[in-house]
Amino acid sequence: MSPRRLAAGNWKMNGDLAALTQIDALCDAFPDPGCDILICPPALLIHPVKGRIGAHPIALGGQDCHTRSSGAHTGDISAVQLKDVGADYVIVGHSERRADHGETDDDIAAKAAAAHEADLIAIICVGETEAQRDSGQTLEVIETQLAGSVPPGATALNTVIAYEPVWAIGSGRTPTKDQIAEVHGRIRAVLAQRIRDAADLRLLYGGSVKPSNAAEIFAIADVDGALVGGASLKADDFGAIIRALGEAG
Numbered sequence: 001m002s003p004r005r006l007a008a009g010n011w012k013m014n015g016d017l018a019a020l021t022q023i024d025a026l027c028d029a030f031p032d033p034g035c036d037i038l039i040c041p042p043a044l045l046i047h048p049v050k051g052r053i054g055a056h057p058i059a060l061g062g063q064d065c066h067t068r069s070s071g072a073h074t075g076d077i078s079a080v081q082l083k084d085v086g087a088d089y090v091i092v093g094h095s096e097r098r099a100d101h102g103e104t105d106d107d108i109a110a111k112a113a114a115a116h117e118a119d120l121i122a123i124i125c126v127g128e129t130e131a132q133r134d135s136g137q138t139l140e141v142i143e144t145q146l147a148g149s150v151p152p153g154a155t156a157l158n159t160v161i162a163y164e165p166v167w168a169i170g171s172g173r174t175p176t177k178d179q180i181a182e183v184h185g186r187i188r189a190v191l192a193q194r195i196r197d198a199a200d201l202r203l204l205y206g207g208s209v210k211p212s213n214a215a216e217i218f219a220i221a222d223v224d225g226a227l228v229g230g231a232s233l234k235a236d237d238f239g240a241i242i243r244a245l246g247e248a249g
């Protein structure tokens with residue numbers, strides 16, 4: 001059985017209490033969604049959003065977690081704390097964290113392991129820069145990131161991989177269908193060498209996904225959903241993407 005597809009919204013450092021109306025709109029629009037829906041708002045909004053959605057099956061996630069479950073780490077948030085306020089997922093290794101906070105593959109593997117320990121699903125992000133693509137290094141970069149940032153113990157149940165080319169994030173540019181298919185196919189093949197149920201592990205594409213290109217992207221082999229930034233902030237746009245995913249394949 002193929003995995004249930006996942007439409008994930010990464011709000012990044014956007015949104016406030018007033019933005020919870022966007023969540024209300026999603027709940028109203030998708031009483032029985034045809035795919036899994038995940039919102040990763042800023043961590044401080046997880047608890048109010050959880051209260052707001054009640055029994056609706058929208059899942060919530062953090063955008064990062066610490067490697068430790070608690071302790072003297074000012075400003076950080078643990079996977080255990082995310083779980084406590086209602087998260088089921090956490091994004092780790094987003095390129096913005098790799099760039100802004102110098103996170104390495106080792107850090108990301110430790111964070112993903114902490115997520116697993118806390119019973120969270122880790123969404124591990126990988127992706128090449130424009131310079132790396134231009135110099136023909138894309139597959140090598142992705143393989144290195146996978147080797148370093150997917151921890152032992154990863155399974156199709158506790159791990160999702162998001163392929164996010166850095167140059168496609170927030171730029172309005174996307175890779176071609178063949179380029180996405182090539183990378184996703186390689187990710188699946190690499191994971192199959194170390195994860196028994198890799199065929200069921202969800203592979204998301206992220207980077208300038210919007211209502212106008214979603215259906216085309218979701219028709220690509222080995223694309224099991226999307227990690228959406230800007231277009232996840234408005235319920236209408238994210239709703240159109242969710243609908244396209246529900247109708248795909």
Ligand SMILES: O=C(CO)COP(=O)(O)O
Pocket residue numbers: 010094164168169170171172206207208209227228229230231
């Ligand atoms: O980084 C992203 C999601 O994590 C993608 O962002 P955009 O959809 O805004 O390009």
